Amino acid sequence: MLRIRLGRLGIAFAAVVAVTALAVGLWLATPLGPDARAVEALAPGDGISVAHTDWGWEFWPSSSEPATGVVIYPGGRVDPRSYAPLARGLAQAGYRAIIVKMPANLAVLAPNAADCAIEAHPKIQRWAIVGHSLGGAMAAAHVAQRPGRYAALVLLAAYPPSSTDLSQTRIAVVALAGNRDTVLDTGAFEAARSRLPRSSLVATVEGANHAQWGSYGRQRGDSQAAIPPEVQEAIAVDAVRRALGDVPRDEKTP
Structure with a gap:
């Protein structure tokens, strides 16, 4: 029995x-996305070239070869193509933007995935990395493991893991969180300031939510944004330019 x-x-x-x-x-x-705007942004044209590679999607201005590259780490369980509008905006600003694919769409499974993209462009000496949500946490961890490789780190609704301390590193950091973001752990976001360099810019974006840093539609638990997605994306592009020092002091934020 x-x-x-x-x-x-x-x-x-x-x-x-x-x-x-x-x-x-x-x-x-x-995975979440991509939405119609993201699919449209994947098409080359209007002075922007687009290529699908083994490591992801690349965007760059057709008329020039960028001297600066920007790697994008997608949020957890978000289709990387959802960041095509952001990447396109970065290309329009003069950068080579590379959205990196992640196994199972989870950056935690490959925090150093950017290595392949960077190694494919040895002529580019200056790099920035942008990470959204879980992708931002892994981007911060990746930066900590590659001291001196990146000139700037931009965190979108993201913060370094508790095991990652960038406070003594010489890297420009911008961390943004929307006041309409009800997915982000705001307490953890604020507490993580101590793990960032003192010179970091940590700011709240009025009207921004969690999902509109990408382009994949509504996300469970998130609030409706009070600004258009184009504006939120433009703020992210501006954050990259400012972190890299490529914005004149008299230029206003979108």
């Missing part, structure tokens, strides 16, 4: 594991 009960328990446990694995598989196989 005991053997029968143990056998039934084993079957039940195996069934639970199988169902859980299936649920996780389906969750990972259905």
Whole structure:
């Protein structure tokens, strides 16, 4: 009788594991985005070239070869193509923007994924990295492991993991969080200031939410943004330019 009960328990446990694995598989196989705006931004044209590579998607101005590259780490379980509008905006600003693919759309599985993209462009000596949400946490961890490689780090609704301390590093950091963002742990975001360089710019963006740093539609638990997605993306582009020192002092923020 005991053997029968143990056998039934084993079957039940195996069934639970199988169902859980299936649920996780389906969750990972259905990432957020891209929305229609992102799909449209993937098309080359209007002076912007676009290429799909083994490591992701690249955007750059067709008329010139950028001297600065910007790597983009997507948010957790977000299709990387969802950041095409942001990458396109960076290309229009004169940069080579590279959206990096992540295994299972989770940057935590490949925090150093940017290495391949950078190694493919040895002529580019100045790099910045932008990370959204989980992608921002992993971008910060990556920067800590590659001292001196990046001139700037931009965190969008993101902060360094508790194990990552950038406070003594010489890198320009901009960290932005929207006041309409109800996904971000704002307490953890504020607490993470001590792990950033003292010169870092940490700011609240009025009207911005969590999802509009990308272009993948509404996100569960997030609030409706009070500014258009184009404005929020322009603020992100401006943050990169300011972190790199490429914005004149008299130029206003979007």
